[in-house]
Amino acid sequence: MIRLLGVAFDQFSEELYRRLATTPYSDIRPGHGCVFGGIDPESGSRLTELAERAMMTKQTVGEVVSDLEQRGYVERVPDPEDGRAKIIRLTPRGREAYVAGRRLIDELERDWAERFGADRVAALREVLEAVDAERFGAVPA
Amino acid sequence: MIRLLGVAFDQFSEELYRRLATTPYSDIRPGHGCVFGGIDPESGSRLTELAERAMMTKQTVGEVVSDLEQRGYVERVPDPEDGRAKIIRLTPRGREAYVAGRRLIDELERDWAERFGADRVAALREVLEAVDAERFGAVPA
DNA sequence: GAGACCTTATCAGGTGCCCTTACAAAATGT
DNA sequence: ACATTTTGTAAGGGCACCTGATAAGGTCTC
Numbered sequence: 001m002i003r004l005l006g007v008a009f010d011q012f013s014e015e016l017y018r019r020l021a022t023t024p025y026s027d028i029r030p031g032h033g034c035v036f037g038g039i040d041p042e043s044g045s046r047l048t049e050l051a052e053r054a055m056m057t058k059q060t061v062g063e064v065v066s067d068l069e070q071r072g073y074v075e076r077v078p079d080p081e082d083g084r085a086k087i088i089r090l091t092p093r094g095r096e097a098y099v100a101g102r103r104l105i106d107e108l109e110r111d112w113a114e115r116f117g118a119d120r121v122a123a124l125r126e127v128l129e130a131v132d133a134e135r136f137g138a139v140p141a
Numbered sequence: 142m143i144r145l146l147g148v149a150f151d152q153f154s155e156e157l158y159r160r161l162a163t164t165p166y167s168d169i170r171p172g173h174g175c176v177f178g179g180i181d182p183e184s185g186s187r188l189t190e191l192a193e194r195a196m197m198t199k200q201t202v203g204e205v206v207s208d209l210e211q212r213g214y215v216e217r218v219p220d221p222e223d224g225r226a227k228i229i230r231l232t233p234r235g236r237e238a239y240v241a242g243r244r245l246i247d248e249l250e251r252d253w254a255e256r257f258g259a260d261r262v263a264a265l266r267e268v269l270e271a272v273d274a275e276r277f278g279a280v281p282a
Numbered sequence: 283g284a285g286a287c288c289t290t291a292t293c294a295g296g297t298g299c300c301c302t303t304a305c306a307a308a309a310t311g312t
Numbered sequence: 313a314c315a316t317t318t319t320g321t322a323a324g325g326g327c328a329c330c331t332g333a334t335a336a337g338g339t340c341t342c
Contacts, residue, residue, distance in 0.1 A: 001250045002157060003178055004269035005150040011272060012143050031299055037144055047320065055151075058320065060300050066321095084308045084319040109142045116271045123264040128145035130257045131152060172328050188291065201329055203292065225290040225337040 012108060019104050025097040027071055034061050035068055035088070041098050044089030046079065073097055153249060160245050166238040168212055175202050176209055176229070182239050185230030187220065214238055 013030060020028055028036075038053035039045045051061045065088055068074045073094035079085035090098055113121040154171060161169055169177075179194035180186045188206065192199045206229055209215045214235035220226035231239055254262040 001246055001266065001269075002150075002153050002174075004266065004273055005146070005153055007276065008269050008272045009143075009146040009150050011276065012146055016143060029298075033143075048318080056299095057301065059302085059322085062321065064299090079319095082309075082319075086320075105142055112272075115275065116268060120264070120268045120271065123261070124268045125142065125145065127257060127261045127265045128142075128149050130261065131149045131253075132145055134256065135148065135152065170327075175328095189289080197328095198330065199291065200293085200331085205328090207292095220290095223290080223338075227291075 012112075016104060016108055019108070020101065023097075023100050023104075025100055028073075028097060028101070032064055032068060032073075035064050035074065036098055036101060039074075039088065039090065039098075041090055041095060044077075044087040046085050046087060048085075050088065068094070153253075157245055157249055160249070161242065164238075164241055164245075166241055169214075169238060169242070172205055173209055173214075176205050176215065177239055177242060180215075180229065180231065180239075182231055182236060185218070185228040187226050187228060189226075191229065209235070 017028075017030065020026065034054035034056055035050055038050045047058055047062055047065065050065075051058045054061060065074060065076070069076060072091060074088050075091055076086040076088055079087050109121065109125075158169075158171065161167065175195035175197055176191055179191045188199055188203055191206075192202045195202060206215060206217070210217060213232055215229050216232055217227040217229055220228050250262065250266075
C-alpha cells in the first residue's frame with residue numbers, strides 16, 4: 001500500500017514536471033510547490049501561512065521564497081499591518097506560471113480519467129480528500 | 142490532485158514509521174524501503190534486481206544495503222552462479238524486521254478501512270494498482 | 283582462446299529538500 | 313515598562329537520491 005501510494009505520487013509528479021519543462025517555466029522544481037500550492041494568487045500570503053499550509057518549517061519555506069524571488073516569480077513586500085511581516089506576492093510572471101501549473105495539473109487528472117476510468121479517478125479523489133480532511137481533526141492537543 | 146497524493150503518502154508513511162519506532166527495529170528509515178520492498182525474503186536478491194524494482198540506481202541501493210548490513214539486517218554473500226554478483230540476504234534479525242514491517246503496513250491499511258470505509262479503501266487500492274500496472278506498459282522503447 | 287563488449291558492483295563527489303538551533307526585531311499583554 | 317509571543321532570517325546538518333568513473337567477472341564472436 002505504501003509502495004502503491006509512492007508509485008502513484010511519483011508517476012503524477014514526474015509527468016507534471018516533464019510537461020512543465022516544455023513551458024517557459026521550466027526552472028520550477030518540486031520543492032517550489034510549498035509556495036505555489038499555498039499562496040493566495042491575488043493578494044499574496046505571509047511566510048507563516050505558507051509554512052503552516054505546507055506543514056513545513058518557516059526556514060525551509062523562506063529559502064524557497066528567496067529562490068523564487070531570485071527567479072522572478074514572487075516578491076516580498078512589507079506588510080502594512082505588521083512591521084515584522086512581509087507579504088509574499090506573485091509577480092506577473094509568477095501568476096503566469098501559477099495558472100500554467102494549475103492547467104497542467106488539471107490536464108493530467110483528465111488524462112488519468114481517460115486511462116484509468118473517470119469513475120475510478122473520481123473515487124480516488126474522494127478517498128484522498130477524506131484522508132486530507134481528517135488530517136487536522138486528528139490532533140487532540 | 143498532486144497535493145492530495147502527497148498528503149496521503151506522507152500520512153501513511155509518517156504513521157508507519159511512528160509505529161515502527163516503537164518496535165525493536167526503530168532504526169529503520171524510509172530510505173531502507175528500497176531494499177525491504179524488493180528483496181526476496183527467503184533466498185535474497187541481487188543488487189541489480191533491487192535497483193530495478195525500486196526504480197533507483199544501483200549506487201543508491203548499494204549504499205542502503207551497506208547501511209543495513211552495518212545494522213545487522215542484511216548480509217552480502219557471493220553469488221555461486223556469477224563471480225561478479227553478490228546476493229543480498231536477510232539475516233534472522235532482518236527477517237524479523239521484514240515481517241514486523243509487513244504486519245504494520247497491513248494493520249495501517251485496516252485502520253484506514255475503518256476510518257474511511259472499507260469500500261473506499263478497496264477502491265483506492267484498485268486505482269493505485271491500475272496506475273502501478275501501467276507503469277511498464279507505457280514505455281514503447 | 284583472445285579481443286571487444288556487456289554486466290555487476292563500488293568509489294567519489296554532488297544536488298535537492300527538509301530539519302534543528304539560535305537570533306534580532308516588532309507586536310502584544312499585563 | 314517589561315515579559316512574552318510572533319515574524320522572519322542565518323548557519324549548519326542529515327537524508328535520499330543522482331552522475332561519472334572504474335575494477336573485475338561474464339559473454340560473444342571470430
